[in-house]
Amino acid sequence: MNEQEFIPKKYSGLIPAGTTTWRAPSNIALVKYWGKFPDQIPANPSISFTLSKSATTTSVSYEPKKQNSDGTSFTLLFEGKPKEEFRPKITTFLGRISRYLPFLNEVHLKIDTSNTFPHSSGIASSASGMAALALCLMDIEKGLVPSMEPEFLMRKASFLARLGSGSACRSISGPIVEWGMHKDLPESTDLAGIPYNGKVHQVFQDYQDTILLVHKGEKTVSSTAGHDLMNKHPFANRRFEQAHDNLSGLIGVFETGDLERFIQIVESEALTLHAMMMTSLPYYLLMKPQTLSVIQKIWAYREQTSVPLCFTLDAGANVHLLYPLQYREKVLQFIKNELIAYCENGQYICDQLGEGSKKV
Numbered sequence: 290m291n292e293q294e295f296i297p298k299k300y301s302g303l304i305p306a307g308t309t310t311w312r313a314p315s316n317i318a319l320v321k322y323w324g325k326f327p328d329q330i331p332a333n334p335s336i337s338f339t340l341s342k343s344a345t346t347t348s349v350s351y352e353p354k355k356q357n358s359d360g361t362s363f364t365l366l367f368e369g370k371p372k373e374e375f376r377p378k379i380t381t382f383l384g385r386i387s388r389y390l391p392f393l394n395e396v397h398l399k400i401d402t403s404n405t406f407p408h409s410s411g412i413a414s415s416a417s418g419m420a421a422l423a424l425c426l427m428d429i430e431k432g433l434v435p436s437m438e439p440e441f442l443m444r445k446a447s448f449l450a451r452l453g454s455g456s457a458c459r460s461i462s463g464p465i466v467e468w469g470m471h472k473d474l475p476e477s478t479d480l481a482g483i484p485y486n487g488k489v490h491q492v493f494q495d496y497q498d499t500i501l502l503v504h505k506g507e508k509t510v511s512s513t514a515g516h517d518l519m520n521k522h523p524f525a526n527r528r529f530e531q532a533h534d535n536l537s538g539l540i541g542v543f544e545t546g547d548l549e550r551f552i553q554i555v556e557s558e559a560l561t562l563h564a565m566m567m568t569s570l571p572y573y574l575l576m577k578p579q580t581l582s583v584i585q586k587i588w589a590y591r592e593q594t595s596v597p598l599c600f601t602l603d604a605g606a607n608v609h610l611l612y613p614l615q616y617r618e619k620v621l622q623f624i625k626n627e628l629i630a631y632c633e634n635g636q637y638i639c640d641q642l643g644e645g646s647k648k649v
């Protein structure tokens with residue numbers, strides 16, 4: 290893959306008016322993307338489970354610009370209301386990708402977006418949000434280039450989504466997506482997420498992710514700022530190597546279904562991510578006391594019951610509980626008995642692996 294293939298030749302027809310709607314899911318990384326170089330190039334490869342229910346649905350209506358102004362032009366509704374806070378990120382995104390979608394300078398867009406997960410639940414919506422928007426824009430381009438193959442549309446959508454938010458490039462397809470060059474995956478690239486096409490043991494089919502909403506407030510340090518702190522981080526290079534090793538390890542685990550090793554890699558990745566935050570300068574903490582209590586309860590439960598339940602974390606205090614479908618009832622009972630007390634307003638979200646984005 291190279292970026293040149295995403296720069297289109299001149300469009301032949303005139304730009305029509307229309308509307309397109311896409312639903313893109315959130316994803317949870319098993320090997321974490323943490324650290325990046327200019328142009329959203331990841332410092333290490335990452336791999337994630339695509340979720341099913343936690344998703345963003347975005348409609349984009351488009352029409353030729355009425356005034357002959359420079360640059361991109363859009364209005365934005367979030368859950369039916371104007372949302373000024375989101376404008377700068379989208380303005381930057383559209384500016385960055387107009388080189389690959391030149392029609393953006395000639396249209397006015399009306400973007401209408403909403404999430405299935407509760408507002409300010411602490412679940413990052415940038416991955417699903419940027420993925421859904423990228424897909425809508427690709428659908429508009431497909432109208433201008435009718436010969437476009439569906440596979441190219443998805444590949445370029447992932448390439449574009451990455452420029453909005455790195456992890457968003459892993460929200461286009463499913464159920465497992467890899468992003469970033471890795472020696473064991475010849476098709477891997479830093480430019481986009483690719484659906485993982487190695488062997489996957491059936492224990493991972495319909496794998497469950499129950500997300501405990503431990504803390505729903507805004508993060509004190511954004512992911513973008515956190516990535517930046519990896520630039521001068523004393524442990525950065527060793528960490529990037531470790532991500533490569535953990536990804537090799539997971540490739541083996543996917544094939545054999547070795548859940549003990551799966552748990553070891555996934556929990557180590559989660560704690561390493563937070564260890565990187567704690568050892569950055571300035572250092573910071575995104576875990577809350579409840580996060581630690583939940584982790585300790587999970588370890589005790591696993592010891593007592595041998596249920597292969599493990600946790601992972603993203604850049605926040607919420608805890609993702611990962612486990613095979615066959616343990617669903619047991620784990621949900623455990624959550625009700627012991628973990629719900631640590632969730633803000635007793636809230637949690639039951640999700641599972643999903644197939645990726647869909648046109649609505």
Ligand code: DP6
Binds near residue numbers: 317321335413455457
């Ligand atoms: C901890 O993709 O949100 O969730 O590229 O700056 O938008 P930007 O960062 P973002 O970082 C996500 C980091 C993570 C780990 C992961 O999803 O791999």
